[in-house]
């Protein structure tokens with residue numbers, strides 16, 4: 163239990179992941195895919211994690227799911243540090259945490275029928291039951307694959323990308339998990355499906371109270387998923403730079419990088435698009451990223467592109483700190499006082 | 511005859527031959543491009559966007575077939591039909607007048623060659639007799655226009671450039687012979703959002719500076735809206751609606767366009783109003799009878815599953831393929 167009474171299902175404490183891979187001036191230097199991540203995920207919440215490619219989203223989700231080990235720091239499930247659990251206990255908890263892969267074509271065996279993709283794990287978790295057909299049908303229906311019986315003897319290739327993601331979601335629900343981490347599950351599917359899949363996750367969360375972490379590179383998708391009580395965390399080069407509810411992150415962002423992401427997201431309204439284009443340089447210096455220069459950064463990961471960067475920013479890493487006392491909105495930036503009021507606030 | 515249209519695509523249809531039959535990837539497409547304008551072709555994946563670009567430039571893969579239609583290109587005041595000209599003439603037309611930057615060009619640069627060598631090779635390939643210095647100067651000027659440090663980029667190897675820089679380099683390369691029409695297939699879709707925003711701005715500036723006619727394909731409706739003057743919406747191989755971008759976004763007429771606009775998960779606007787589209791896109795191997803959108807359409811009428819609607823004209827620039835607009 164946290165002090166405000168909410169339950170924490172999962173937490174990351176000072177988690178870092180180091181890959182020794184980047185070569186710079188003939189030396190291999192350690193590369194932080196994640197750096198000092200602290201995150202409490204509350205029971206029943208809808209948390210979005212957003213960031214550009216390579217920002218560490220998948221690395222974070224895999225470590226949180228116990229699929230990879232952190233280089234530093236620890237991961238807690240239901241208040242217990244997972245590396246300290248006995249094998250038996252870990253095996254027992256394992257199914258309660260489900261990770262859904264970003265590529266549905268890679269995660270579902272193409273040679274098994276849709277029925278057996280679901281029936282086999284159902285048998286594994288619930289033993290032989292006589293009503294297995296009904297259970298599979300209910301699962302398919304719950305994710306919108308209808309009429310279910312029609313698909314029993316079909317193969318995954320008969321489903322579209324969106325259909326496959328629905329199947330992956332249905333399969334993840336079988337062990338009655340406490341938490342699902344869905345990695346970019348809408349980025350590979352058609353635009354006319356995306357909102358429907360996100361809606362499906364929202365409904366699962368609302369109906370069953372399951373905690374869902376949704377990873378996306380699209381802040382608009384995150385806003386829709388986390389509206390009504392959820393949170394959005396913004397990642398930049400292995401760090402969380404801002405976290406809070408959508409009305410803070412999208413409607414009242416503070417971190418210059420979050421603001422830049424919002425201003426760079428395309429919108430259909432042309433007048434607004436022009437206004438955004440005009441404002442973007444205020445929060446993002448558009449210059450070329452030559453990998454060799456990025457490697458030299460010591461302080462804030464945004465300093466290279468940040469119009470507000472001071473000397474301190476070049477040297478010292480900012481930590482996440484509360485914007486308001488309630489602790490709901492946190493920002494990692496040395497220059498919060500210098501950041502002007504948000505210009506896009508009341509638009510839309 | 512004086513006409514402001516630089517390109518007119520009339521009833522263009524193309525298929526792909528596969529073991530199971532034929533894929534109707536492009537069905538009776540009609541589009542016109544105003545000289546100096548930017549046209550976006552929007553549609554979801556596998557809806558037939560690339561097919562239109564490849565069919566109109568006659569660069570379909572070997573199993574692709576154009577089964578009908580004309581593409582008129584205005585050259586020195588007269589229209590030539592691209593579908594009918596000789597191979598040799600088509601080859602000349604392709605780089606010097608109509609340049610196509612294909613989809614997924616991230617790996618299109620040879621990793622063992624410096625960027626400058628790509629420009630030099632292109633010049634030699636086309637039998638153009640420019641001195642090395644002339645090629646360097648022209649290339650570096652084009653790269654500068656793309657917001658890059660031309661001289662530095664020309665000396666670099668492709669792997670030293672980021673994805674966004676490579677994409678802009680390829681666009682600069684396609685502009686080498688000063689084409690009148692620049693066609694881009696998904697120019698921004700492999701890019702991160704900040705890089706994408708940058709490219710959109712650069713393309714807008716290049717367009718203004720060169721007064722070039724631009725046609726681009728995207729699956730991202732907001733990207734199309736930000737950059738285009740005119741828009742064509744493709745669904746299941748069919749052109750469902752076309753018109754001025756602001757009209758289509760502000761007041762979409764086709765039920766598919768309406769549904770798409772309502773399903774956008776944007777950073778602005780009311781989240782409560784976001785409305786997912788039920789159902790699935792059609793198979794182009796066995797497309798539904800009648801209107802290809804009828805299985806998902808909330809306004810479906812009896813006629814819709816039987817007869818394919820024609821493109822109805824609503825106003826000078828606005829056309830819709832939907833029975834609701836039959837007069």
Ligand SMILES: Nc1ncnc2c1ncn2[C@@H]1O[C@H](COP(=O)(O)OP(=O)(O)OP(=O)(O)O)[C@@H](O)[C@H]1O
Pocket residue numbers: 526527528533535553554555556557558559560561562571573574613729794
């Ligand atoms: N060489 C080919 N052989 C067979 N079918 C093909 C071929 N190229 C494309 N198709 C099919 O034709 C249809 C339209 O393809 P096209 O590439 O034009 O779509 P698109 O809208 O450009 O899609 P994307 O957004 O994925 O680029 C699809 O069903 C596709 O699978």
Ligand SMILES: Nc1ncnc2c1ncn2[C@@H]1O[C@H](COP(=O)(O)OP(=O)(O)O)[C@@H](O)[C@H]1O
Pocket residue numbers: 181183195213214215216217218219220221222
């Ligand atoms: N196994 C690995 N070995 C080396 N580097 C890796 C490995 N996995 C990820 N990385 C690097 O870590 C960074 C974060 O990767 P990732 O978590 O996949 O980002 P995202 O999911 O946000 O795109 C990237 O720079 C990536 O190249």
Ligand code: SF4
Pocket residue numbers: 417418419462463464465466468469470471472475480494495496497498
């Ligand atoms: S810490 Fe400094 S460089 Fe980083 S975002 Fe804040 S002002 Fe910019």
Ligand code: SF4
Pocket residue numbers: 764765766801802803804805807808809810811814819831832833834
């Ligand atoms: S023709 Fe009929 S089915 Fe097709 S979009 Fe119009 S109303 Fe809907």
Ligand SMILES: [Mg+2]
Pocket residue numbers: 219220221264346
């Ligand atoms: Mg990833």
Ligand SMILES: [Mg+2]
Pocket residue numbers: 559560561613695
């Ligand atoms: Mg394509």
